[in-house]
Amino acid sequence: MSNKVAIIGSGFSGLSAACSLAHKGFDVNVYEKNELPGGRARKLEENGYVFDMGPTWYWLPDVFENFFGAFGKTPSDYYKLVRLDPSYRMFFQNKEYLDMPADYESILQLFESIEPGSAKKLDKFLKEAAYKYQLGINNIVHKPALKATDFMQWDILKGAFKLDVFRSISSVIRRQFKDERLIRILEFPVIFLGAKPADTPALYSLMNYADMSLGTWYPMGGMYKVIEGMKQLAGELGTTFHFNAPVSGINIRNNLVTDIQLNGKSYATDYVLGSADYHYIDQQLTPLPYRNYSEKYWEKRSMAPSALLFYLGINKKLPNLLHHNLVFDTSFEKHADEIYKQPKWPEEPAIYISCSTKTDAQVAPEGHENVIVLIPVAPGLSDSENITEHYYHYILQKLEYLTGENIKDHVVYKKSYAHSDFITDYNAYKGNAYGLANTLKQTGFMKPKIKNRKVKNLFYAGQLTTPGPGVPPSIISGMVSARELEKQFNMN
Numbered sequence: 001m002s003n004k005v006a007i008i009g010s011g012f013s014g015l016s017a018a019c020s021l022a023h024k025g026f027d028v029n030v031y032e033k034n035e036l037p038g039g040r041a042r043k044l045e046e047n048g049y050v051f052d053m054g055p056t057w058y059w060l061p062d063v064f065e066n067f068f069g070a071f072g073k074t075p076s077d078y079y080k081l082v083r084l085d086p087s088y089r090m091f092f093q094n095k096e097y098l099d100m101p102a103d104y105e106s107i108l109q110l111f112e113s114i115e116p117g118s119a120k121k122l123d124k125f126l127k128e129a130a131y132k133y134q135l136g137i138n139n140i141v142h143k144p145a146l147k148a149t150d151f152m153q154w155d156i157l158k159g160a161f162k163l164d165v166f167r168s169i170s171s172v173i174r175r176q177f178k179d180e181r182l183i184r185i186l187e188f189p190v191i192f193l194g195a196k197p198a199d200t201p202a203l204y205s206l207m208n209y210a211d212m213s214l215g216t217w218y219p220m221g222g223m224y225k226v227i228e229g230m231k232q233l234a235g236e237l238g239t240t241f242h243f244n245a246p247v248s249g250i251n252i253r254n255n256l257v258t259d260i261q262l263n264g265k266s267y268a269t270d271y272v273l274g275s276a277d278y279h280y281i282d283q284q285l286t287p288l289p290y291r292n293y294s295e296k297y298w299e300k301r302s303m304a305p306s307a308l309l310f311y312l313g314i315n316k317k318l319p320n321l322l323h324h325n326l327v328f329d330t331s332f333e334k335h336a337d338e339i340y341k342q343p344k345w346p347e348e349p350a351i352y353i354s355c356s357t358k359t360d361a362q363v364a365p366e367g368h369e370n371v372i373v374l375i376p377v378a379p380g381l382s383d384s385e386n387i388t389e390h391y392y393h394y395i396l397q398k399l400e401y402l403t404g405e406n407i408k409d410h411v412v413y414k415k416s417y418a419h420s421d422f423i424t425d426y427n428a429y430k431g432n433a434y435g436l437a438n439t440l441k442q443t444g445f446m447k448p449k450i451k452n453r454k455v456k457n458l459f460y461a462g463q464l465t466t467p468g469p470g471v472p473p474s475i476i477s478g479m480v481s482a483r484e485l486e487k488q489f490n491m492n
């Protein structure tokens with residue numbers, strides 16, 4: 001077998017796999033259905049605005065450093081990173097808000113000023129979170145998670161109790177902190193992982209360590225700069241890219257992938273690494289006898305939320321907002337139930353507002369604001385123009401209330417984005433935004449596997465497999481899957 005690899009998709013996981021394999025001397029071709037790389041992290045450039053269509057939070061900077069470091073590079077070879085201070089603003093009822101300072105001592109003081117005695121508890125909580133982070137990010141997430149024994153290693157077993165896999169993060173937080181605002185601050189990071197805090201293992205307090213100790217960063221120009229950097233690196237390492245190239249089938253003979261189908265032609269390959277949504281690769285592109293799972297299996301998976309997004313260009317400056325703003329002025333419990341328990345369009349959702357012009361003047365015309373509003377919603381809902389308009393009015397009211405400004409007459413660019421767009425643009429299962437939820441039952445080796453069971457030259461990467469959703473995990477996923485593919489190559 002020679003070493004030609006076809007990677008389907010050019011999101012973070014596909015680019016990461018491409019760099020890893022090209023670096024090892026594989027002949028790598030990336031096939032991407034859209035005209036730009038980046039997948040969910042694409043950019044939208046219109047009328048002088050540059051919107052990040054997906055991720056806006058740059059967390060876990062060490063994962064990016066390690067990634068670029070694996071190729072003798074640093075993130076600064078490709079983009080300029082700044083640390084945000086405050087990291088974000090969290091709004092509660094009646095416009096009350098708390099700003100999360102970047103500095104650790106200031107965070108402890110903030111907690112103490114709200115709930116006496118809480119600084120000490122937070123310090124202990126974060127030390128435990130640091131332990132989970134070190135073991136989790138430096139060790140566990142790099143496992144291929146093909147079987148339970150992948151985790152039977154002395155330092156993991158020794159720390160298993162401390163890793164808190166069996167208690168929920170919500171119970172651990174609520175036992176120690178009583179003030180609802182502090183609880184909200186501590187619970188919000190796991191929303192990124194796609195499940196209610198009550199259903200998320202306390203292992204993921206490592207996200208609090210990421211938030212409060214490692215900090216919130218921003219690549220000048222936007223998150224898309226990271227995609228551009230990774231694409232450039234993949235090119236430098238010898239990857240060939242094909243855009244507007246929707247793969248429509250994977251041909252398999254005698255339990256081996258022989259070629260992929262594209263625009264009515266077939267292209268021979270020795271390996272396929274599918275980094276588009278796993279469900280799509282498995283159920284739509286792979287012939288029935290070789291699928292890793294049944295449709296019933298997928299139906300039973302808990303998917304992370306989808307999102308209704310608004311990309312807004314506003315021709316004036318907005319006071320009272322920071323770069324990142326989380327608005328929890330309604331019942332988040334009710335909203336979370338509308339996402340996870342009884343999926344429906346939410347009545348009074350919490351929202352996230354990004355206003356990157358607070359840090360970066362380049363992403364909008366002078367004097368304007370670049371605003372993205374995100375409403376997390378259940379996957380699998382059907383969206384329509386009426387629904388989108390309803391929430392447009394909802395978010396405009398919120399924005400006007402929080403800023404005290406007339407905004408509706410100053411929106412000079414507007415685009416909405418929801419489930420049907422995720423499906424059309426990315427073949428997203430149920431229109432999910434964030435992949436597979438990191439619930440208790442979908443952690444570690446209980447995730448869809450990175451390797452096909454019957455076809456030894458078919459691999460998977462991305463936010464529906466190991467280690468999970470989010471930019472840093474997707475980057476790691478590409479590296480882990482590439483390593484498994486290389487192992488297989490060496491065995492042939």
Ligand SMILES: Cc1cc2nc3c(=O)[nH]c(=O)nc-3n(C[C@H](O)[C@H](O)[C@H](O)COP(=O)(O)OP(=O)(O)OC[C@H]3O[C@@H](n4cnc5c(N)ncnc54)[C@H](O)[C@@H]3O)c2cc1C
Nearest residue numbers: 009011012013033039040055056057247276462463470471
């Ligand atoms: C709105 C939103 C906000 C987010 N915010 C954050 C955040 O702030 N921080 C964070 O860390 N994470 C965030 N995330 C999550 C993060 O963006 C994702 O986890 C990550 O980008 C997923 O990368 P991926 O490579 O798994 O998938 P994708 O980015 O979806 O890449 C898959 C690629 O495959 C392509 N493809 C699909 N079908 C085919 C086909 N048949 N042929 C060829 N190509 C195909 C798609 O076009 C796509 O480019 C956010 C996600 C969304 C949607």
